[in-house]
Amino acid sequence: MADETRADDIRADEISYREAMAELEAILAAIEEEQVDVDELAAKVQRSAELIALCRARIEEASVAIEAIVDAMETGAGNG
Numbered sequence: 152m153a154d155e156t157r158a159d160d161i162r163a164d165e166i167s168y169r170e171a172m173a174e175l176e177a178i179l180a181a182i183e184e185e186q187v188d189v190d191e192l193a194a195k196v197q198r199s200a201e202l203i204a205l206c207r208a209r210i211e212e213a214s215v216a217i218e219a220i221v222d223a224m225e226t227g228a229g230n231g
Contacts, residue, residue, distance in 0.1 A: 168209045171202045178202075 166174075178195050181187050187195055 166205075168206055171205050171209075175199060175202050175206075 178187075178199050182192075182195065
């Protein structure tokens with residue numbers, strides 16, 4: 152298993168929203184099931200914070216893009 156890439160070795164900005172959410176869910180499940188050793192807990196919480204920040208940024212980016220599209224549609228509809 153040494154050749155497998157660990158999920159937490161991948162930078163948050165290199166993964167998709169869906170992958171970030173899946174990793175967050177896996178971390179949460181491991182913590183809830185008490186599978187995370189106290190020595191790993193701080194690292195898992197830090198990784199979770201990074202993933203949450205990524206997800207929030209992606210949601211904001213999507214919101215801005217959607218607003219721009221809707222504005223363009225409304226502007227275009229007013230001209231025709």
